[in-house]
Amino acid sequence: MDASATIAMRVTDASSSASSFFSISPNTNSTTKARTFRLHSHKTHIPFLKSLKCIQSPLPDSNPLKPNPRNPGSAFSCSAVTFFPSESQTVELVPSKLQRLIVEFESLSEPIDRVKRLLLYASLLPPFQDSARVDANRVMGCTAQVWLEARIDEDRKMRFAADSDSEITRGFCSCLIWMLDGSTPEEVLKVKTEDLVALNVGLRGGERSRVNTWHNVLIRMQKRTKALIAERDGKVSFEPFPSLVLTADGIQAKGSYAEAQARYLFPDELKVDELVNVLKEKKIGVVAHFYMDPEVQGILTSAQKQWPHIYISDSLVMADTAVKMAKAGCQFITVLGVDFMSENVRAILDQAGYSDVGVYRMSNERIGCSLADAADTPSYMNYLESASKSPPSLHVIYINTKLETKAYAHELVPTITCTSSNVVQTILQAFAQVPELEIYYGPDSYMGANIKELFQQMTKMTDEEIAEIHPEHSRDSIRSLLPRLHHYQEGICMVHHLFGHEVVEKINEMYCDAFLTAHFEVPGEMFSLAMEAKRRGMGVVGSTQNILDFIKQRVQEALDRNVNDHLQFVLGTESGMITSIVAAVRSLLGSAKSSSREAKVNVEIVFPVSSDSITRTSSNLSPSQKSVKVGDIIIPVVPGVASGEGCSIHGGCASCPYMKMNSLSSLLKVCHHLPDDKAILSEYKAERFKLQTPSGKSIADVGCEPILHMRHFQASKNLPEKLVYQILHPNDNGN
Incomplete structure (x- = not known):
């Protein structure tokens, strides 16, 4: 028998249900048929295991990877087990091929040995038919090209074949096929991607892409398994979602919803020229949100080629871009978004010294926002009242809220704005600078819950992995953070x-x-x-x-x-x-x-x-x-506000009716009537706040401060000293 042969086993303590995995290899000094094996603990040492004898027997010819360096034509059965000091423990041999792979790879301490083993398995992968190397069999997300074919045989077992243009990836495929080929559909679907984590330890260079290969091939196997089960059982499968397919030569719309979206991707050039001419003539800048109506976005995207002062972005960048346009000589800024966005643009322009630049919204009616409205309520102020009673506290408010809300909030609790891209870093940095801090996030309930779940997941990471996210944090600090993180429970974005x-x-x-x-x-x-x-x-x-x-x-x-x-x-x-x-x-x-x-x-x-x-x-x-x-x-398709989108309370078809109030006709109307027709323009103008906060300060000034705190954080990666002082001295109204 080959001295390198190993098998996997699990030792279970019946009194505690604790298990540990071992590999066993033969004692080469033994000359009897019933051989003694050396035990190698790959998890935790179990001192009560004293000896184990196993007998070698031939493997069946059906072994998919025969010959196998771990198991070259042999299987093993245990003939004697001795425990010390108790008889209550039992030994269970694990038939799981996954665990055998884990034990094998963990027994290879050197990364180069792991790579060599994968290359060996690559050589054992059965040939793949050239006719199966088609796009329909490609596995997405792998750095290399990977093809996978799946079928159900007459015994209702899954049969898989795979190939790749990378030898290491072929090794991954070989292992997965050895694990799952010939399994029942239920067994294939039972495997989870996290079960494969232990197979990736120690692979240097491209660790992430190699982890992805294991996972992505497995998920492709499971997707094909589900589809084949549905086909075999005659079940009605889901209708595919609508989609747009983009190529270098054109666009193909699949489904009527996609057709509605695609209709305005190639806009009317006459409308484009009309808009460009009036923007140039009157020096008008345009800032628009990503969620704009497709017709408007199509026109704006085309017009950008002739007039540089058009920008489509998220809400944070809109105000920054408006300042740049003012610096470049634009005399007016038209804002295509909801009302709090035009408020922010107006206030930030004033802060930057461009109070003479006019700001105009795109509807003579209120353009609301379900999320911003959720924070503009007595309930939200009550939430902040409770925060003010547990100093040191910090209110992290989503940028997508009204300036008035930011002002009232900041006078109750020191406040900093955030975006969905910087909220996690904002919270982590705040806890790093003020360790005993209580943080109150709002108003988006889903985002708040997601942030908390994200931090919960971080407690399962290593300190090194956490340090890559934020250098001043560890598992202990994240555990300390979690009970101090609160989020509002009654605010959602309807989209x-x-x-x-x-x-x-x-x-x-x-x-x-x-x-x-x-x-x-x-x-x-x-x-x-x-x-x-x-x-x-x-x-x-x-x-x-x-x-x-x-x-x-x-x-x-x-x-x-x-x-x-x-x-x-x-x-x-x-x-x-x-x-x-x-x-x-x-x-x-x-x-x-x-x-x-x-x-x-x-x-x-x-x-x-x-x-x-x-x-x-x-x-x-x-x-x-x-x-x-x-x-x-x-x-x-159920008609939407402007472009045929459909919506449902049961999910999907995300289309904001408020954003769709920003029509092309309104944009052209405002532009053509600038600058003198006050009778028409009065309802479109973004006015300055004339109201004051309860302490008698300007709403615009106080409401801008949380935004400026975020600007400082983005530039320096630290909370500004002024905000830290406000957190530590909440009753000092002079700072």
Whole structure:
């Protein structure tokens, strides 16, 4: 028998249910058939295990990886077990192939030995048919090209085949196929990605991409298993979400919702020229939010090529960009967003010394926001009243709130604003500077719960991993932080609230192997799904800008590999993001095409739209209605405010009705009537706050201070001294 042969075993203490895994290898001095084995503890030492004898017997010919350096044609059975001092302990041999792999890889202390073992397994992978190397079998998210084929055999067992253009990745595939080929569908679906973590310890260079390979191939196996089960059992599978497929040559819309989004990606050039001419003539800058109506965004995106003072971004950057436009000579700023955004632009311009620059909103009616409105309530002020009674306290308020709310809050509790991209670092830094701090976050309840869950997960990380997130924190400090972190319970964004159970279930079923993007404001179930994807390099959780940057980065990586690829992204935020995504992705694809690369990369943006977003109606439709015909039934998309979007309280089709109040006609109307037609413009002008806080200070001045505190934090990575003083001396109203 080969002296290197090992098997895995688990020793269980029946009195405590504690288990430890061991590998056993033969005592080469033994000459009898019943051989004695040396025990190697790979977890914790169990002193009561005294001796163990095992007998070697041939493995069946069906062993998929025969010959195997761990088990070269042999199996083992234990013939004698002796414990000391108690007879209450038992030994259980573990048949799990996963545990055998874990024991094997953990027994290889040197990283180079692990790589060599993977290369050996790569050589044992059965040949893969050239006809199966098609896009439909590609595994997304792997640095190398990976193909996977799956079927159910006549015994209702899963059969897998795989291949890769990377030898190490072939080794991963070989291990996974050895584990799961021939298993029941239930056994395949039972394996979790976290079960594979122990297989990655000690692999140097590209650790993250290698972890991703294990996980992404497994998830692809499970996705194909679910689909084959549904097909075998005759179950009705989910209808796919609508999507836009982007290539260097054009755009393909799949589904009527996607058609509604795509309709304005190529705008009317006459409208573009009309807008550009009036913007240039009157020196008007335009700042717009990512969630704008697709028609407006399409026009603005095209107009940017002729007039540089047009910018589409998240809410934080809008005010900063308005200041830059004022510096460049713009005399007016038009704001396409909700009312608190135009308030912020007005106040920040005043703070920067541009009070003479006019600011105009895009509706003669109030443009509200469900989240901002949630903070503008007695309930929220009561929440802050309780915070003021437990100093030292800090109020971290989401930027997407009214200036008036920020002002009233700051007079109750020292306040700093945050965005979805910097909220975690803001909280961590605050605790680092004031360790006994009580932090009150608001008003978004989902984001608050998600932040707390994120910190809870950090307690399971190593101190080194936590230090990479924030150098002054460890598991102990995070544990200390958790009970001091509070969040408001009654505030939601009506758009992100739509990403509920139905959407999550469908993503799990049909898009578990796609790239998943999610805003920090989504419900917890969607957040957990996106965080799991993020851990294996397949997702992002953060702000709208974080989502856009993630998509651009993954597309660029695919282009750099210069191989045919299809990338699929689930858009877990407001559908208005699509215009900026399309512009950015097509720019990347166009640049690659102009460089004469032969490889083609297709990018699919998937819209999570609830099935309740479509409704049945008669065939008596107006020509303007977008619809699809299913049998004899006409199914149109439920119309939205301007561009045909559908919405459902059950999930998906994220489209903000408030944002859609910013129409192209309003923008042109305001621009054409500037600067003199006060009768028309009075209802569109973003007025300054004339009210005062309870202490008699200007709402604009006090409301801007939390924003300026955040600006300082972004620049220096520290809370400003003034804010720290306010936290430590809450009753000193002079500072």
